[in-house]
Amino acid sequence: MRLQMSKKILLLLIILIIPCLSPVPIHTWEFINESLQPAAVPATSQRVSTPVRSDFDGDGIMETLALRDGRASIRSNDQLRWQSPREWKVRQAWLGDLNHDGSIEAVLLVWRPFKPWPVDRWLPSGGRISQFHDAQGESCHFMLIGWSRGMFRERWAGSALAEPVKTFPDSPG
Numbered sequence: 001m002r003l004q005m006s007k008k009i010l011l012l013l014i015i016l017i018i019p020c021l022s023p024v025p026i027h028t029w030e031f032i033n034e035s036l037q038p039a040a041v042p043a044t045s046q047r048v049s050t051p052v053r054s055d056f057d058g059d060g061i062m063e064t065l066a067l068r069d070g071r072a073s074i075r076s077n078d079q080l081r082w083q084s085p086r087e088w089k090v091r092q093a094w095l096g097d098l099n100h101d102g103s104i105e106a107v108l109l110v111w112r113p114f115k116p117w118p119v120d121r122w123l124p125s126g127g128r129i130s131q132f133h134d135a136q137g138e139s140c141h142f143m144l145i146g147w148s149r150g151m152f153r154e155r156w157a158g159s160a161l162a163e164p165v166k167t168f169p170d171s172p173g
Helices: 002-021 117-123
Strands: 031-033 035-038 063-068 072-078 079-083 087-095 105-113 138-148 151-157
Touching: 031 079, 063 087, 072 105, 079 151
Parallel strands: none
Antiparallel strands: 031 035, 063 072, 072 079, 087 105, 105 138, 138 151
């Protein structure tokens, strides 16, 4: 009886200690006031409305963000102004200002071929993100595409995610 109790206590301790030993800190986030904020576990969720049009470049003409067959595009009238590369698989796209710079960007949830950080070539372990990809060699990222220096470009791209995001709230209901 005493041996069974000791095993149960040991198992409980292991379960409690494992998250502390992970090389990747565990974080939860929630969408509050049009931005991602750190949240307590478990995080609450809410649906948000998604604008699909915005004047990215300030010329008074609304650009439209569209997602079709895994490719995101930004158009002004009928003119294609930006399109995601073919090797990206864009799962979701919406407009927002996640970096709080006062400009609207296209926020993309992207799967693309995994690329380790340049510094990882010199690390004996292969780097902190070396395993953050699926069996097909693709990794999950958030990306911001916006207007900068006279053109649409990648404003920010997150590193490969340890825990891929399957979906994020993007429409009411």
